[in-house]
Amino acid sequence: MTSQTYDPNNIFAKILKGEIPCHKVYEDDDALAFMDVMPQAEGHLLVVPKVASRNLLDADPAVLAKLYPVVQKLAVAAKEAFDADGVLVSQFNEAAAGQTVFHLHVHIIPRKESAPLRPHSGSMEDPAVLARNAERLRAVL
Numbered sequence: 166m167t168s169q170t171y172d173p174n175n176i177f178a179k180i181l182k183g184e185i186p187c188h189k190v191y192e193d194d195d196a197l198a199f200m201d202v203m204p205q206a207e208g209h210l211l212v213v214p215k216v217a218s219r220n221l222l223d224a225d226p227a228v229l230a231k232l233y234p235v236v237q238k239l240a241v242a243a244k245e246a247f248d249a250d251g252v253l254v255s256q257f258n259e260a261a262a263g264q265t266v267f268h269l270h271v272h273i274i275p276r277k278e279s280a281p282l283r284p285h286s287g288s289m290e291d292p293a294v295l296a297r298n299a300e301r302l303r304a305v306l
């Protein structure tokens with residue numbers, strides 16, 4: 166079993182510190198949203214709270230209370246921006262449940278009836294496509 170402490174050098178912590186780039190969609194005092202680099206469908210984005218926690222299990226409920234209105238706002242925007250039929254909102258807790266990056270994050274995945282979900286952590290998207298999709302989201306926010 167891995168140690169279940171927060172690693173301040175995880176990749177999303179580095180994105181939050183501006184140490185590595187992301188295709189930013191939205192930011193406020195409490196949260197940052199950016200495109201998932203291995204999207205499971207067109208427009209797949211992630212929302213992360215700025216406060217550190219590994220996942221839902223160790224998060225402060227006050228952080229969740231600020232995070233989920235942002236998730237809702239972005240899910241509505243994603244449905245519109247990508248003309249989706251629905252939106253999958255998912256969130257994994259620990260490796261056994263599929264978590265690969267250990268800073269709390271929520272997946273927002275626009276879904277079309279006609280498009281099967283691609284594998285989780287599948288293949289890297291072209292950065293130009295991610296930039297264009299981030300722009301589509303920002304345009305409806």
Ligand code: AMP
Nearest residue numbers: 176200201202203257263264265266286
């Ligand atoms: P999870 O399994 O919920 O921990 O998912 C982590 C997600 O982060 C996966 O969907 C990855 O494709 C995505 N991901 C990993 N590294 C990056 C990165 N540098 N920028 C954006 N998304 C990333």
